[in-house]
Amino acid sequence: MNIGLDMMGGDFAPLEAVKGLQLYMQGNDHAASVFCIGDEAIVNPLLEEYGLSASPNLRVVHAPETIGYHEPPTKALKEKQRSSIAIGFYLLATGKIDAFISAGNTGAMLVGAMFNIKVTEGVLRPTIATIIPKLDGSTGLLLDVGLNSDCKPEQLNQFAILGSLYAKHMLGVAQPKVGLVNMGEEEGKGNMLAQATYPLLAENSHIYFIGNIEGRDILNEKADVMVCDGFTGNIILKLAETFYDITRERGYGNDGYFSRFHYENYGGTPVLGVNKPVVIGHGISTAKAFQNMIHEAEKMIQSDLCGKMANEFKS
Structure with missing residues (x-):
């Protein structure tokens, strides 16, 4: 189970995202593999500071760009291909990860979900x-x-x-x-x-x-x-x-x-009616919110919720 986490999304990112990861990993012997998508120069020192750099369940994916809250979503996704949100949807679309989470630009997350992951057939x-x-x-x-x-x-x-x-x-x-x-x-x-x-x-x-x-x-x-x-x-x-x-x-x-x-x-808001799990977090997300977003994505994968929705609209 591979979950992509936008480390740069949110008012308090990436610090609260790292703290949320720490909460998620603590005492979790069956933790999912988390792809930490963000600027390595900022993310790596924080992972080391919070004792996560050696975790076999974490992998940092370098994303040097960030989509700001007030940027036009479609334009930003097109022009910032190296942003954490764009790379997250690329990994999700290509099957490298099974779910994607971000507390960043809500519009960009919705555009990415609809056009990169696609709407479930029949919806x-x-x-x-x-x-x-x-x-x-x-x-x-x-x-x-x-x-x-x-x-x-x-x-x-x-x-x-x-x-x-x-x-x-x-x-x-x-x-x-x-x-x-x-x-x-x-x-x-x-x-x-x-x-x-x-x-x-x-x-x-x-x-x-x-x-x-x-x-x-x-x-x-x-x-x-x-x-x-x-x-x-x-x-x-x-x-x-x-x-x-x-x-x-x-x-x-x-x-x-x-x-x-x-x-x-509750962590974040699920996008329902797209082909893969996408969870959008609140812009002011704290560590506990990030932890719960990961748990929600984990449960969506385990229950095959998107697959069940696809089957429902085929019948």
Whole structure:
């Protein structure tokens, strides 16, 4: 199992990426082989400082260029072929690695995933999802959360399938309940997109559709997979991200429920609907976040999630 890690992506890279690697390697006798993609002159001294330079599970791949956060993604990937993100996708596309992780330029990661790795056959548009902690202790999945601001009903219908597969094979939900995020429970509610999507989900034999869910249902156990367009999903995601900050400021940072909203517990955001595992991390990723991103990529490889998604859309 070979995982590519962009050492140069993130506000605190490469230091936090190295610290995350150290956390991952500690006491892990079955660690994956990690390809550390970045500037050797910067990465190698840090690996040595943190006692990782002699690890047989690590291999440094020199990438002297970095794609900045504000660079146009397509242009940057084309012009910076020696950047850590471009080299990472090259290694993934050519089979040298089995998954690729980066907390760098999100746009470049999405462009690379769609054009270097390619969209799964039969999938109209890939999607990105986020974990939602539930009040009963379970974990839900919300998608799309920003990749597709404007969606068609057929795309939301496919997001439900992709989300259900992720919930089943990554979150351990035997029969994920799918809900359509809407402004009311009754069929016929909502805007034109929601009204047109409802019957498609109701007729979809690949999922267990329970109907519409409202904003009040996002955090309860009513649905395991919550489907919406990326515009709505991103607003919900950004609102949820503030919960941890507010509770911490008010002295409830150690609360068992609200602490689950801290992004670093989940690592990164998977790109669903592409042919190989790609995980995008938060720009402010810390060591724990990088550690969990590696674990997520590891689990995606072990479960053959991308292969299962490909098979689902062939049937």
